[in-house]
Amino acid sequence: MATIKDVAKKAGVSVATVSRAINGKGYVHEDTRKQIDEAIRELNYKPNEVARSLFNKKSRLIGLILPDIRNPFFPELARGVEDEMQEHGFRLIIGNADEKLEKELDYIETFKQNNVIGLISASTNEVLSHYDNLSFPLVLLDRTSVEHPSVYANGLDGGRLAAKELVSRGCKRISVLKGPVETQTARDRFKGAVDELYTANVHFDVMTTSFAFQEAEYWAKELFSKYPDTDGVIASNDVVAAAVLHEAHRLGKQIPEDLQIIGYDDIPFSQFLYPPLSTIRQPAYDMGREAAKLLIKLMDGKKVENKNILLPVQFIERQTTRKVERDD
Amino acid sequence: MATIKDVAKKAGVSVATVSRAINGKGYVHEDTRKQIDEAIRELNYKPNEVARSLFNKKSRLIGLILPDIRNPFFPELARGVEDEMQEHGFRLIIGNADEKLEKELDYIETFKQNNVIGLISASTNEVLSHYDNLSFPLVLLDRTSVEHPSVYANGLDGGRLAAKELVSRGCKRISVLKGPVETQTARDRFKGAVDELYTANVHFDVMTTSFAFQEAEYWAKELFSKYPDTDGVIASNDVVAAAVLHEAHRLGKQIPEDLQIIGYDDIPFSQFLYPPLSTIRQPAYDMGREAAKLLIKLMDGKKVENKNILLPVQFIERQTTRKVERDD
DNA sequence: TGTATGTGTGTAACCGATTACACACACAGA
DNA sequence: TCTGTGTGTGTAATCGGTTACACACATACA
Numbered sequence: 001m002a003t004i005k006d007v008a009k010k011a012g013v014s015v016a017t018v019s020r021a022i023n024g025k026g027y028v029h030e031d032t033r034k035q036i037d038e039a040i041r042e043l044n045y046k047p048n049e050v051a052r053s054l055f056n057k058k059s060r061l062i063g064l065i066l067p068d069i070r071n072p073f074f075p076e077l078a079r080g081v082e083d084e085m086q087e088h089g090f091r092l093i094i095g096n097a098d099e100k101l102e103k104e105l106d107y108i109e110t111f112k113q114n115n116v117i118g119l120i121s122a123s124t125n126e127v128l129s130h131y132d133n134l135s136f137p138l139v140l141l142d143r144t145s146v147e148h149p150s151v152y153a154n155g156l157d158g159g160r161l162a163a164k165e166l167v168s169r170g171c172k173r174i175s176v177l178k179g180p181v182e183t184q185t186a187r188d189r190f191k192g193a194v195d196e197l198y199t200a201n202v203h204f205d206v207m208t209t210s211f212a213f214q215e216a217e218y219w220a221k222e223l224f225s226k227y228p229d230t231d232g233v234i235a236s237n238d239v240v241a242a243a244v245l246h247e248a249h250r251l252g253k254q255i256p257e258d259l260q261i262i263g264y265d266d267i268p269f270s271q272f273l274y275p276p277l278s279t280i281r282q283p284a285y286d287m288g289r290e291a292a293k294l295l296i297k298l299m300d301g302k303k304v305e306n307k308n309i310l311l312p313v314q315f316i317e318r319q320t321t322r323k324v325e326r327d328d
Numbered sequence: 329m330a331t332i333k334d335v336a337k338k339a340g341v342s343v344a345t346v347s348r349a350i351n352g353k354g355y356v357h358e359d360t361r362k363q364i365d366e367a368i369r370e371l372n373y374k375p376n377e378v379a380r381s382l383f384n385k386k387s388r389l390i391g392l393i394l395p396d397i398r399n400p401f402f403p404e405l406a407r408g409v410e411d412e413m414q415e416h417g418f419r420l421i422i423g424n425a426d427e428k429l430e431k432e433l434d435y436i437e438t439f440k441q442n443n444v445i446g447l448i449s450a451s452t453n454e455v456l457s458h459y460d461n462l463s464f465p466l467v468l469l470d471r472t473s474v475e476h477p478s479v480y481a482n483g484l485d486g487g488r489l490a491a492k493e494l495v496s497r498g499c500k501r502i503s504v505l506k507g508p509v510e511t512q513t514a515r516d517r518f519k520g521a522v523d524e525l526y527t528a529n530v531h532f533d534v535m536t537t538s539f540a541f542q543e544a545e546y547w548a549k550e551l552f553s554k555y556p557d558t559d560g561v562i563a564s565n566d567v568v569a570a571a572v573l574h575e576a577h578r579l580g581k582q583i584p585e586d587l588q589i590i591g592y593d594d595i596p597f598s599q600f601l602y603p604p605l606s607t608i609r610q611p612a613y614d615m616g617r618e619a620a621k622l623l624i625k626l627m628d629g630k631k632v633e634n635k636n637i638l639l640p641v642q643f644i645e646r647q648t649t650r651k652v653e654r655d656d
Numbered sequence: 657t658g659t660a661t662g663t664g665t666g667t668a669a670c671c672g673a674t675t676a677c678a679c680a681c682a683c684a685g686a
Numbered sequence: 687t688c689t690g691t692g693t694g695t696g697t698a699a700t701c702g703g704t705t706a707c708a709c710a711c712a713t714a715c716a
Contacts, residue, residue: 001440001463003702014666019704026705027664049441050387051702054378055671061421061442069403070596078397082424086431091438093389094422096410103414110419112329113377114389114442135329213596242600249602268398268541272570274577274602331672342696347674354675355694379672383701 002043010039022047053115062090062295063111065104065121069096070213071239072267073284074122077141080288081120088296090117099180099212101125108134118295126182137298141291142282143183149298149307151291153282155185158313159192162234162262162280165315167200169322171232171260174204175223177244179211179236186236189264193234209236216243224251231259238263238270241277245320261320275319283311330371338367350375381443390418390623391439393432393449397424398541399567400595401612402450405469408616409448416624418445427508427540429453436462446623452539454510465626469619470610471511477626477635479619481610483513486641487520490562490590490608493643495528497650499560499588502532503551505572507539507564514564517592521562537564544571552579559587566591566598569605573648589648603647611639 008015013032020026021036028036039045053059062085066074082092093116095107104123108130111119119134122141131138131148140150166174176193179186197204205227209219220243223233235241241263245255253259255275263270263279270277290309297304336343341360348354349364356364367373381387390413394402410420421444423435432451436458439447447462450469459466459476468478494502504521507514525532533555537547548571551561563569569591573583581587583603591598591607598605618637625632 004704005702015703016667016705017665020665023704027662029664032664046437046441048382048702049438050378050382050443051671052704053671054376054382054673054702055704057671059378059442060438069397069406070400072398072400072597075397075403079424086434091435092422094420096407106414107419109374110377110388113374114387115378217599239597242597246600246602246604269400269567269570269597271545272574272601274574276574332674333672343673344675344697345695348695351674355692357694360694376672379701380674381701382672382703383674385701 001048002045004045004047006043007036007039007045010043011035057115058117059115060090061111061114061116062092062292063095063107063116063119063121064092065095065097065107065119065123067097067099067122067124068212069094071211071237072269073237073265073282076267076284077122077288077291080285080290081141081292082288084289084292084296090296097123097125099124101127105130118299120291120295124180124182124186137295139291139295139298141287143185144308145184149294149304151287151294151309151311152185153287153311153313155188155313156192158264158280158282159189159194159234160196161192161313161315162264163193163196163200163202165278165317165321166232166234166260166262167196167202169232169256169260169324172203173227173230174202174232174234175227175230176204176206176234177219177223177236177240178206178208181208205230209240211237211239213239216240217247220244220247224248233259233261235261235263238265238267238277238279241279241320242269242273245273245277256320256322260322262315263320266316270316271318273320278318278321279316281314281316283313287311329376330373331376332373334371335364335367335373338371339363385443386445387443388418389439389442389444390420390620391423391435391444391447391449392420393423393425393435393447393451395425395427395450395452396540397422399539399565400597401565401593401610404595404612405450405616405619408613408618409469409620410616412617412620412624418624425451425453427452429455433458446627448619448623452508452510452514465623467619467623467626469615471513472636473512477622477632479615479622479637479639480513481615481639481641483516483641484520486592486608486610487517487522487562488524489520489641489643490592491521491524491528491530493606493645493649494560494562494588494590495525495530497560497584497588497652500531501555501558502530502560502562503555503558504532504534504562505547505551505564505568506534506536509536533558537568539565539567541567544568545575548572548575552576561587561589563589563591566593566595566605566607569607569648570597570601573601573605584648584650588650591648594644598644599646601648606646606649607644609642609644611641615639 004015008018021028021033097104118136119138120141140148144150144152178190216239263277266279266281332343336346349356349361425432446464447466448469468476472478472480506518544567591605594607594609
């Protein structure tokens, strides 16, 4: 690997001049610049990011913490973040926290030690105190907090929407599957659904589930054993919805005649389920991009007027809910 | 952030002694060591990885290149790699190459510039020449090559198995969906299927598809418009299989009566499809772990006898294939 | 002619670690 | 007493960049 010294020698100047030429700071004579460019090309010189990072106390790396990379919702978020960052010349270190605080702390340590210049966290841990004394800006993603900037989707609306759509389609005994309630958005989502069901005066039961694949099947079985005559399910996410759908098939239920199901997230796979899953869409990719944009602003030290960006959710009508006549 | 100097001052010794104490190299008096440990604790000192990395020309970072993080097969691989690396104190920089050579090269540059000490690549690019002059070891994952160490699953077997299972279940007009053929494993897979079908003397058609979600639906429609009377589909992966299944439902086909489908990969979602997808399972998580283990050996400079690790695949019988009487 | 300003470049300190080397001291064996 | 060896520690160079500062020179203007 060629170093700046090699370039300086080849171009017949000092390293300072090379550095200035590369970074476009200070004066460099046109002719000198050409010499240097030539030397750089010939040696295929690339500045050593580590050395830069050591001096500047800044790398070009961004940390991204995801709770569970296996849940397709999160790769979608990650893609949004990645694409935006890529366009700005930043790179991502993705950490999979596995919903464990310890792993999350581990990654934060790695991020600090590698001089990341910003962090986006979609962690689901209730406590946020480990984010308090960071030397770089932080954006929370898919969650919110008054103390930190965040990008999230409207859980209240999402829960409400899901409930409303089931009620308007005639469900009488609704099961609300509540995700892990560590985060405000998960609580909002639940609250939205419950509020709506109270108002509509529809019977409902509540069950708390995890978001993960491995356990989804268990929860689905549990659901039907506890509430065998449920006729509407508001799932905690699309993964759980898929498991419920699968279990319903196994039990010989007709969908959406006997049972209607609404998922949450709208992961790419949901359209391929049978019947295709009706769900509340969170704009995951856009959320990722927005989080990245917000972080970039913060890193630039720009004043940001709105530090908590709320994105809308949307009911995606497919076929796990009945058709209704709409008067529009 | 406390530095080694702060620790040295607090402990009343030189930085060299602190460094020796931390790294357990050279002599350090027991009492001195205690003083230093105490100072480290009080200051909450963590060595700066960037400075270390600059001097040692080695970080603790491992690069991982994935072709498409949205395809659930790859997060599964990633988890395997991550878990193994985590246990050895290494961290991952995950790069999503998006099946584009340019992005892949970008990430490789980032990896070099950040002194990664090893690279695992599941890239699908045909050319590998950009891996030739790396200063750190490389392991190919989910692909193979004579020049580089690799961990992959038996494509020949996989293709053969898929074909055999369909043939033994009475398929007469099989459609083989061929993935992108840039990689040897994809070619093997195809060859395995075709060999078996030739041998069995069963009619088959071939269509080349991508592996991606966004295009899966298109290919599914294309399939049935080109070969409307196909009665067996060997899909290029589970994502495509899901799309085919979805399209088959839309066309009112009975599965597995009218049409049998076999996927590839066995991603977690496949069990939740309806009917649950029969598929060829690649042990993704284990592949990831094996790749990590192999890389660690290479990084340690150990002689590795077998640089190309072949893992077995397995037919997972679910319900997109008919039941057969087995005489076992 | 003297001074201010702009241009162009080099020297050397610095970022925070690691380590080669020098040196001091204790103790053992000749 | 002298020498060799093991123990313990500090000084300073080094990794590959960036940049403060000094300095040289050209030009402009009073």
